[in-house]
Structure formats: C-alpha cells, structure tokens
Amino acid sequence: MFNPLDHKGVPLDGQIRNWRELNVEPIDPEAVDPYTRCRIITMNGIEVEAINFQHQFARNCPDQEVRRQLAYVRYVESQQQRVVNWLLPGVASVLETTLGYEQVAVDLTAWVARHEPDPYLKQAYEFGVLEDFDHLYRYANLYEMVERRKAEKIVNGLTEVMPGRPTTQEHRHPFDEVRTPYDRNSVDPRSKLHALTILSAEQQVMFYYMNVGPQYMEPIARQLYQEISLIEQEHVTHYESLLDPGENWWERLLTHEYNECWLYYSFLQQESDPRIKAVWELHLQMELAHLQQAADLLRQHDGREPEEIVGTAGLPEPLTFEPNKDYLRHLLATQMDVTKLGEGYVREAHERFEWMQEQLHDGQKPPSEQVIDMHRERFGDEYRIETEGPHPVDTLRAQGGSHA
C-alpha cells in the first residue's frame, strides 16, 4: 500500500498559490456527482480542522522557530481550504449545501463504522450515524417548504431520506456525551484516522450550522438550525473524547498530516470529475511535504520515529463514498432506541436523560418535530426517499405508507 512517509511531495517553498490559482471554477450543481460534492465537503472539514489545530498548537508552543514553521504550513493549509470550499457553487443555497453536509455525515460515518476494527469505537460511529441520518430527513422537509425543491435533487438516490433516531431524543445530558478514549499505544493506527476524520467532519457541520442558521428569515428554519447545531456540538464532544488526550502535540500534528494524505489519496482513487481529481492530486503532493515536516519535528522534539505513531503498513484501505443503504437499515432496525449513560450505551430512558429532556423541551415540541408537522400540514404528507422499501421500524413508517 502507498506509504506517504516514503514520498517528498512538492517542496514547501513552491506551495504558495497566486490569485489565478486560487480562483477555482466551482462544480456545476445541476450535473455534479453527489459524491463529488461529498468529497469536497469532507476535505473542507479536514482542512478547517488542520487550520484550527495548528492555531491551537502555536498558542501552546514556546519555540519561536517551530511557531514560524507552523505559521507557514498553516498558511498553505489555509489556501488549500479556500480552494476546496470555493469549489462549491454560489448558485447553491445554504440548505442545499446543508443537505450535502448531512449526506456526508451519513455515508462517511457509515463507511467508517463498517471499517472500524475496534468494537467500542465502531459502536460510537454506529450510534452517531443514526442521528445525522435523522437530520437529513428533517432538513429535506424544511428544504421543500422553504425552497419548494426536493432533496432528491441533492442526494440523487444514493442515500435514503427517512427518520433515524428522532432528533428530539438526541438531546442528552452533556456528561453522557463523553466517551472512553482509545489507548494511543495499543490502538490500530486506522482507528486514529477514523476518529480524526469523523471529528473534523462533525466539527465543520457544527461551525456551518451555528453560523448560517440566523441568515434565514423563516422562523422554522432559524429554529431548526439552532436545534441541530446544538446536537452537532454534542457530536463533537462524542467523537473528540474518543481520541487519547495523552497524545502530545508533535504526534497529533503528525497524525493530522498523515490523515490528510490518506483522504486526498483515497479521493484521488475514486474521483469521477477529472478537474476535481487534479485538485486532490495536487493537494496530496502538498500534504506529503507537510507530513515530512511533521515527521522531522517529531524526531527533533519528541525523539520518536513517525512509524511509532502511524505504523509501518502505509495507508489503510481508501475511504470510499458509496451507498450504505442496507447497513443503515440494519442499524435502524437494531439500534434506534439506544441512548448513552456514562461512557456506555443503554436502552432505558434513565434519570439523567429524562432530566435533560425536561430542561430543554419544557413540555414543547422541538423545531425538529414542528418542521415535520408543518410539512404535513402544508403538503399533506412528509418528505421521504425510501428506495429500498418501507421503513425498517414499524412505528416510523410513513402515515399511509404511500412513499415506499
């Protein structure tokens, strides 16, 4: 398998791009492969995490020379983020991008859950994916109400749209969001990449919703973004707590760069749009040089070799955007009613869960329920895309069952 540690990439001093190179042509929203949009959204989240992580590192680093090196690479990562996110077209609405974000959250998390070797970590992804799955359904209903368009336009039959774990049930006591971290010394290197990838994706969803939500005039849109952005913040807590807090800054930097190499390499393998593929290729070459720098810093300041952090096997199997319908239906049928208690998972509505529900809902229906009620009232039904038959959970089948 491709081992990024064996490659030098593009020299760092050749990585600053000019205005012409930054001014990328966006994708055509009417003709794009939905998974190309997903790959763009994913890499945006990854680059945003790279920037924020390196800012935090710099704020905690007393060595001026290291701070200068971090500043340089951070500027390059920043240009990479601008290029990647500017591939999204101006004609797409905020809600269309939102539907793209949720399609990413569903199919990315489902893929990672299927490939995660550690059972406890796998459970964390299986748990989380059913919640994003539900968000996709809530936003799809909002989309038809606000823009009179159908989410099928965005997901294009690749991802089903129907209820997951109801958003109203996702508001748990923050204590119960905190998971047990993996052990940095014994964990499979793949697990480190999985956790960092999903953490980055969910963090970007949170940033996006908490910032764009108030731009809507429609009260239900403002409220739904507010509610789901609070869940996304809990997801960030959920996923970030999986990472071993004993990892030091040097090894975290190395893992970040290695993860970027894995993802650009993965997307390079499967990209259907040649123009976008060229971006993934270029960015992989740039990340290889960032990884070399991180490896040098690790050797100099931590006295360890990069292989001690990420292993000697090279990159894991490429992460792939592909339909996960059967897998998601299996999870819906078996894990819908799960909640969290302490660092584990339970099925009963325990006291702390009930307490949080009472504090927040206070006897009212949350926006995520109101949006479905309003859609039913206005259009006579709710919006779903059930390509593989009726909902696997009897109680969540569409009223009248006309959508299957």
Next chain:
Amino acid sequence: MPDTDAPTTPGPEEDVVDLLLAQHAQIEQLFLLVIGSTGDTRRDAFDDLVKLLAAHETAEEEVVHPLARTLPGGGGDAMVDERLDEERQAKETLQTLIAGGVDADGFDTGIILLRDAVLLHARHEERYEFPHLRQRVPADRLRSLATAVRAAEATAPTRPHPSAQSAKGNLAAGPALAVIDRVRDAIRKPSES
C-alpha cells in the same frame, strides 16, 4: 419514491413567492429532462419548458420586479434592472434555440448556456428579491397575486401546438404568446382595481 415529477399542489396559504419558487423547481427539472433526453421526449420537454418560462417570466416582469422597485432597502432600481437584463439575455438565447429546434447542431451547447443563465437568474431572485417581498409586502396581497397568476396559467394550453411552423417563430409567437397575454391580463386586473 416520492412524487418527484408532480408539481406541488398549491394550498390556500401559498403566496406568489411560493408559487414562483415551485416554478423555479419545475424549470430546473425540465432543464434536466431536456438535457438528458432525446427525440420526442426531448421535444415535448422543451415545449413544456418554453411555455413555462414564458408564463413565469411574464409573471415576474408584471408582478415581482415592479413591486421590488417600490420597496425600500431592496437595492431598488439597479437590482431590478440587472434582473431584467438577465431576462433579456436569456430570451435571446431561447429565441435562437426555438428557431433552430431541438435537432439543430448547436442545441446541446445552447441549452446548457440557457440553463446556466436562467438558474443563475432564479437564484438571484431568491436571494435578493423574494426576501424583500416577503418582508415588506402584506401577506394577503402576496396571496392574492398567487391566485391571479395561477388562474391565468390554468386557462393556458397545456402544451404548445405540435405544429412544425410554430417552432420557427420567436418567443412572442403562437402558444407562448397566448400564455403571456393571459398571465398579463389576470395580473393587471386586480392590481389596477
């Protein structure tokens, strides 16, 4: 599968912005159909598109843009002029496509250009114009305008006559003209009272 091909049934609460949004969605779907099909399917879809664009743009020129001109804080005349300019350019491309027909050499390229121009124009309206209407125009007025536009379109022919000659005219000819006139009459009556 959900009813992806059926236009949304209008409810009593639907206002003119809802109606125009629904038409934007239909226009997007018709472009997809025209671009992705061949033969009679493409010809029929293109006829439907021409008719819908004619009715829709007329309604906007008669209702949305004049209203938007009068609103404070909406960017006023300059913004409306930009929208009208986009509409003029789109109409020129559309006329060329109608004149040549769906079998013409340049149709595949022309229809993409038209789609890009029309959808960009629609998004401009949705982002900069419609929110001002919703904010500044009384809700019952927006609802009554929706009724007027719907009534006009309901009496229009469901499809242009399949005469080979009609495709040789420009936008303001044949069935498309009938739609424009009906929409214009229906809209002007309540607004002049």
